[in-house]
Amino acid sequence: xxxxxxxxxxxxxxxxxxxxxxxxxxxxxxxxxxxxxxxxxxxxxxxxxxxxxxxxxxxxxxxxxxxxxxxxxxxxxxxxxxxxxxxxxxxxxxxxxxxxxxxxxxxxxxxxxxxxxxxxxxxxxxxxxxxxxxxxxxxxxxxxxxxxxxxxxxxxxxxxxxxxxxxxxxxxxxxxxxxxxxxxxxxxxxxxxxxxxxxxxxxxxxxxxxxxxxxxxxxxxxxxxxxxxxxxxxxxxxxxxxxxxxxxxxxxxxxxxxxxxxxxxxxxxxxxxxxxxxxxxxxxxxxxxxxxxxxxxxxxxxxxxxxxxxxxxxxxxxxxxxxxxxxxxxxxxxxxxxxxxxxxxxxxxxxxxx
Ligand code: ATP
Numbered sequence: 001x002x003x004x005x006x007x008x009x010x011x012x013x014x015x016x017x018x019x020x021x022x023x024x025x026x027x028x029x030x031x032x033x034x035x036x037x038x039x040x041x042x043x044x045x046x047x048x049x050x051x052x053x054x055x056x057x058x059x060x061x062x063x064x065x066x067x068x069x070x071x072x073x074x075x076x077x078x079x080x081x082x083x084x085x086x087x088x089x090x091x092x093x094x095x096x097x098x099x100x101x102x103x104x105x106x107x108x109x110x111x112x113x114x115x116x117x118x119x120x121x122x123x124x125x126x127x128x129x130x131x132x133x134x135x136x137x138x139x140x141x142x143x144x145x146x147x148x149x150x151x152x153x154x155x156x157x158x159x160x161x162x163x164x165x166x167x168x169x170x171x172x173x174x175x176x177x178x179x180x181x182x183x184x185x186x187x188x189x190x191x192x193x194x195x196x197x198x199x200x201x202x203x204x205x206x207x208x209x210x211x212x213x214x215x216x217x218x219x220x221x222x223x224x225x226x227x228x229x230x231x232x233x234x235x236x237x238x239x240x241x242x243x244x245x246x247x248x249x250x251x252x253x254x255x256x257x258x259x260x261x262x263x264x265x266x267x268x269x270x271x272x273x274x275x276x277x278x279x280x281x282x283x284x285x286x287x288x289x290x291x292x293x294x295x296x297x298x299x300x301x302x303x304x305x306x307x308x309x310x311x312x313x314x315x316x317x318x319x320x321x322x323x324x325x326x327x328x329x330x331x332x333x334x335x336x337x338x339x340x341x342x343x344x345x346x347x348x349x350x351x352x353x354x
Contacts, residue, residue: 012108033336042080134273137186138185152175152176164245188301193221195258219256269290290305
């Protein structure tokens with residue numbers, strides 16, 4: 001059973017909202033944006049508050065809630081409700097707590113938590129993205145059919161850990177750990193773009209959809225160790241011959257812009273996923289990211305969707321080249337806080353929370 005945080009709204013004072021999230025991932029940006037919009041902020045952490053927050057006075061929360069472990073959050077639900085908390089989820093928050101526990105969390109959360117089963121299950125997300133009209137990398141069901149480079153992804157291996165490239169069945173067999181569930185995808189050759197969007201069901205002042213409007217806030221590229229630097233030592237085949245296996249573990253993010261003539265496609269893809277999300281599970285709300293590769297035919301292939309704020313927005317705490325043309329200095333963290341503020345001031349919190 002998925003808890004519906006909207007049942008708690010009658011007891012939430014919209015004038016005294018505290019924005020809370022786990023201290024990790026994009027939390028500095030979320031707190032920084034919330035402070036700019038005049039909210040109180042609360043950082044949730046396990047053990048001592050992280051010392052690195054001392055280094056960022058404008059990004060640190062007003063207060064910390066210190067937990068014994070992640071599950072301990074459930075013991076503090078009453079206190080968080082008393083503090084008028086709206087929780088903002090991010091990738092690590094959901095990961096640490098566990099998707100099922102996140103779905104059960106009896107607190108008001110920003111966004112629609114019903115997106116989670118659609119996003120985290122590769123079969124369901126494929127169904128969603130197909131319906132939205134996006135092009136996905138080809139899926140290979142039988143490893144004996146590997147006749148061109150593929151990427152093998154272990155399920156739940158967050159951050160690309162353990163993924164590998166294989167060019168034929170023999171390479172696949174020599175590297176696969178059959179004890180773990182995996183997916184085989186066409187390895188798409190091209191440039192990687194991680195597109196950051198924000199969908200508002202409340203505002204109509206951006207790219208208009210059947211309800212509300214869509215913004216494109218920025219784009220990044222991930223820096224992945226050690227695949228991105230491996231060519232300094234030799235080709236992947238040469239490296240594998242001496243026992244070095246390239247990995248895809250994210251260590252940072254580059255700010256980017258995308259060729260302007262691709263922007264119509266960028267918006268159409270975002271529109272497709274939002275519009276199809278409405279009948280599928282009641283709609284995706286707030287920030288999301290399409291993880292894509294652009295081929296030399298200038299086609300986007302989408303290999304994943306993240307239905308919340310992504311770490312690739314962190315280069316833009318002070319705004320991106322795109323938000324400069326929406327509102328100077330606007331980050332995704334601040335945009336979340338604006339949406340909560342607008343909903344609180346107009347009595348529409350039920351439309352952006354769950
Ligand atoms: P996260 O949840 O952090 O987004 P993940 O573990 O779900 O990561 P993916 O994002 O699917 O993993 O993939 C990790 C990396 O592998 C990507 O950032 C990209 O560099 C590469 N990659 C994934 N799929 C493909 C593909 N089909 N073709 C080429 N490269 C790919």
